[in-house]
Amino acid sequence: MRFLPEEQSAALVDEELAFAAVRDALVAAAGDQAEVFPAVAGHGSSAGNRFTVKSGASAGLAGVKVGSYWPGNVGVPRHNSIVLLFDQELGRIGAVVEAGVVNAYRTAAADAVAASVLARDDAATLTVFGTGHQALYECAAVARVRPISTIHVVARSPQRGERFVASLAGRGLTGQVTAAEPACRAADIIVTATTATAPLFDAGWVRPGTHVASMGSDALGKQELPPRLLAAARLFCDLPSQSVRIGELQHVADLVADGTLRLTAIGDVLTGRAPGRAGDGDITVFDSSGIALQDLFVADALLRAAGSP
Amino acid sequence: MRFLPEEQSAALVDEELAFAAVRDALVAAAGDQAEVFPAVAGHGSSAGNRFTVKSGASAGLAGVKVGSYWPGNVGVPRHNSIVLLFDQELGRIGAVVEAGVVNAYRTAAADAVAASVLARDDAATLTVFGTGHQALYECAAVARVRPISTIHVVARSPQRGERFVASLAGRGLTGQVTAAEPACRAADIIVTATTATAPLFDAGWVRPGTHVASMGSDALGKQELPPRLLAAARLFCDLPSQSVRIGELQHVADLVADGTLRLTAIGDVLTGRAPGRAGDGDITVFDSSGIALQDLFVADALLRAAGSP
Numbered sequence: 001m002r003f004l005p006e007e008q009s010a011a012l013v014d015e016e017l018a019f020a021a022v023r024d025a026l027v028a029a030a031g032d033q034a035e036v037f038p039a040v041a042g043h044g045s046s047a048g049n050r051f052t053v054k055s056g057a058s059a060g061l062a063g064v065k066v067g068s069y070w071p072g073n074v075g076v077p078r079h080n081s082i083v084l085l086f087d088q089e090l091g092r093i094g095a096v097v098e099a100g101v102v103n104a105y106r107t108a109a110a111d112a113v114a115a116s117v118l119a120r121d122d123a124a125t126l127t128v129f130g131t132g133h134q135a136l137y138e139c140a141a142v143a144r145v146r147p148i149s150t151i152h153v154v155a156r157s158p159q160r161g162e163r164f165v166a167s168l169a170g171r172g173l174t175g176q177v178t179a180a181e182p183a184c185r186a187a188d189i190i191v192t193a194t195t196a197t198a199p200l201f202d203a204g205w206v207r208p209g210t211h212v213a214s215m216g217s218d219a220l221g222k223q224e225l226p227p228r229l230l231a232a233a234r235l236f237c238d239l240p241s242q243s244v245r246i247g248e249l250q251h252v253a254d255l256v257a258d259g260t261l262r263l264t265a266i267g268d269v270l271t272g273r274a275p276g277r278a279g280d281g282d283i284t285v286f287d288s289s290g291i292a293l294q295d296l297f298v299a300d301a302l303l304r305a306a307g308s309p
Numbered sequence: 310m311r312f313l314p315e316e317q318s319a320a321l322v323d324e325e326l327a328f329a330a331v332r333d334a335l336v337a338a339a340g341d342q343a344e345v346f347p348a349v350a351g352h353g354s355s356a357g358n359r360f361t362v363k364s365g366a367s368a369g370l371a372g373v374k375v376g377s378y379w380p381g382n383v384g385v386p387r388h389n390s391i392v393l394l395f396d397q398e399l400g401r402i403g404a405v406v407e408a409g410v411v412n413a414y415r416t417a418a419a420d421a422v423a424a425s426v427l428a429r430d431d432a433a434t435l436t437v438f439g440t441g442h443q444a445l446y447e448c449a450a451v452a453r454v455r456p457i458s459t460i461h462v463v464a465r466s467p468q469r470g471e472r473f474v475a476s477l478a479g480r481g482l483t484g485q486v487t488a489a490e491p492a493c494r495a496a497d498i499i500v501t502a503t504t505a506t507a508p509l510f511d512a513g514w515v516r517p518g519t520h521v522a523s524m525g526s527d528a529l530g531k532q533e534l535p536p537r538l539l540a541a542a543r544l545f546c547d548l549p550s551q552s553v554r555i556g557e558l559q560h561v562a563d564l565v566a567d568g569t570l571r572l573t574a575i576g577d578v579l580t581g582r583a584p585g586r587a588g589d590g591d592i593t594v595f596d597s598s599g600i601a602l603q604d605l606f607v608a609d610a611l612l613r614a615a616g617s618p
Contacts, residue, residue: 035351035352045371064373091378093377100401
């Protein structure tokens with residue numbers, strides 16, 4: 001069995017690798033040879049320490065990802081991930097990849113892939129809701145695919161906001177703390193990376209042509225976007241069946257089910273099977289709930305980058 | 310991260326280690342600090358290659374087991390298992406244990422633990438349905454806890470039966486191929502280790518005082534025992550909630566739900582919280598559907614047996 005430890009996977013991963021692998025994963029997810037199995041929510045001996053198990057298979061890869069969140073961790077990461085890939089010749093797990101840092105790249109890459117086909121080419125102003133670890137990776141990944149010159153940071157506290165702006169500067173990105181309404185009104189791209197359970201802004205603040213990505217909604221009860229925005233936008237996601245169950249689209253699942261709203265897998269846009277943005281005035285929404293195929297494809301790419309065992 | 314490869318775990322495991330660890334797991338499963346999370350059924354890139362993901366947590370352990378079955382494998386095992394244990398201080402997977410051979414011991418150990426408290430002390434005649442890999446481990450494990458002198462082997466073909474008898478002899482056990490009815494009528498203990506989806510024998514063939522263990526029923530639609538036997542017996546299992554869903558008790562789940570049949574977690578018998586066999590005339594049934602805690606406890610015991618990393 002090959003084992004890629006955290007230090008090695010963290011050193012090998014970058015936005016380019018994650019983007020290419022996640023793009024392939026999203027294309028695979030929209031194909032008919034891929035399947036994502038039900039996600040499991042578990043916990044440690046202390047019920048406050050939580051983990052999820054996601055698994056899936058594509059035409060070429062099959063495996064399992066265990067992601068954990070230990071909220072009380074101090075001095076060590078609270079989020080950790082590990083990915084298991086089957087050796088399908090032997091029928092056993094052939095590789096284990098620790099993917100704590102990798103996971104942040106993998107999640108951000110989905111939003112970057114979506115932005116690369118849904119955001120206007122000239123999108124220069126990015127607004128981010130959330131000042132956590134993941135939000136930073138989101139900004140860096142999106143800035144790689146569009147000419148972002150300004151990042152508006154909407155923070156729960158000025159202190160958090162300023163710390164986040166400093167972190168952006170550390171990555172060569174220019175940000176400023178801005179209130180939600182002006183930040184939305186100025187945005188070409190809005191990314192939400194929060195743990196919210198209610199809409200973060202008013203649908204009326206979003207101007208025509210904006211691309212909106214919801215990254216935080218990945219469980220029952222989570223919500224970041226106003227339903228009225230969803231009703232007015234062109235809707236895309238990683239995996240429709242999961243998006244309407246645990247993603248942002250859970251809040252309009254009935255409207256998707258009865259055909260009032262149309263939800264498109266981003267993989268179908270990437271392959272040209274479905275249209276993406278139709279004009280500069282469209283509002284587009286991408287709901288990223290996170291699928292195991294992303295993990296499998298990124299882990300596989302890392303193993304190839306690491307070279308022969 | 311510690312890694313215990315297949316060769317090492319296979320060399321370290323034996324019936325004694327598996328028995329002690331699985332006994333602890335079954336005790337934990339019946340306590341109020343343990344939880345088993347929903348099992349997932351997945352598949353490889355080829356849908357015929359299947360895997361399951363089971364996870365759980367006890368007061369001291371938390372983790373995930375991936376078991377796989379590649380039916381077309383030739384020359385390499387068709388069944389494989391791997392167990393991940395959380396390092397709960399760090400909140401990440403701290404150990405990975407390959408457990409292909411271990412899994413056979415772990416599964417057989419549950420039936421041995423149950424037989425050790427449910428079978429009559431003088432049980433000397435064992436009848437086994439099934440001639441597969443797992444059936445051999447079942448015979449060896451049960452023979453370790455009761456003075457088994459004869460094993461009746463019920464086989465789908467005489468050839469399979471004779472091969473199995475030879476395998477038993479290789480382990481110092483005396484077996485003979487016998488038809489289902491006389492094999493049941495002679496049995497003190499009956500173990501079913503098949504992939505059956507219909508009862509394997511008639512309830513009337515089972516004499517008073519017999520202990521019956523169903524190992525094969527671990528998924529929707531599987532069935533090994535006649536429902537009339539369940540109605541006449543004292544019923545035990547590893548985990549009641551799972552037993553009535555995917556175990557042998559799925560076929561009488563309504564009778565368990567309405568209180569007509571009483572189903573007891575074997576862990577409650579092991580700790581003395583519930584009675585086991587009440588008299589020499591009782592028929593007892595143990596339904597083993599298999600729970601992640603068994604895997605976690607066995608993996609933990611193997612890591613301790615392997616010594617410091």
